[in-house]
Amino acid sequence: MAVEVTPKGTTGGSFPGGPVLRFFLKMNVGLYRLMHGGGFLKGTLLLTTTGARSGKQHTTPVAWFPDGQGNWLVIGSAGGAAKHPSWIFNLARNPDKVWIEVGDRKLKVTPQSLNGAERDAAYQRVVAKAANFGAYERKTDRVIPVVRLTPA
Numbered sequence: 001m002a003v004e005v006t007p008k009g010t011t012g013g014s015f016p017g018g019p020v021l022r023f024f025l026k027m028n029v030g031l032y033r034l035m036h037g038g039g040f041l042k043g044t045l046l047l048t049t050t051g052a053r054s055g056k057q058h059t060t061p062v063a064w065f066p067d068g069q070g071n072w073l074v075i076g077s078a079g080g081a082a083k084h085p086s087w088i089f090n091l092a093r094n095p096d097k098v099w100i101e102v103g104d105r106k107l108k109v110t111p112q113s114l115n116g117a118e119r120d121a122a123y124q125r126v127v128a129k130a131a132n133f134g135a136y137e138r139k140t141d142r143v144i145p146v147v148r149l150t151p152a
Helices: 018-034 086-093 116-129 132-139
Strands: 044-050 057-063 072-075 099-102 105-113 146-151
Touching: 018 044, 018 057, 044 072, 044 086, 057 072, 057 086, 072 116, 116 132, 116 146
Parallel strands: none
Antiparallel strands: 044 057, 044 099, 072 146, 099 105, 105 146
16 A cells, blocks of 8 residues: 655646745634634535645645545645645655544544555545546646555
8 A cells, every 4th residue: 555646747727825825724623623624615525634744734725535445535636736735745654644624523544655556436426426537637747646545
């Protein structure tokens, strides 16, 4: 079980970064915890990874989709950007240091990249529930990672 980092794309939409995004993410993490995963953050989980370069913990709200009994799918779409979100690199480098918070539950998980037909089928299930993910795939020429999170 591993998380693969596929090559970055040559085309894609823009995805904001920098201090404004960091502030927005911290605000959303606080709101998520305050609202126990409810409100407008419903359908997201908090993904805590350990930095690939820094070794520091980072918590990011991400959309999740059910995948069988007790598993979650997360998509490294970055809004269709040419580059992967940072958390993909963190999962690949430190797969044994990953936690999620879903509502009031916090648990350690094991990430695994889905590949080939399994990845494509999972991505189509996601698009059926959240059409915006189909648009992300059309914006970029990179393979958007689909990662299964399984309780450790």
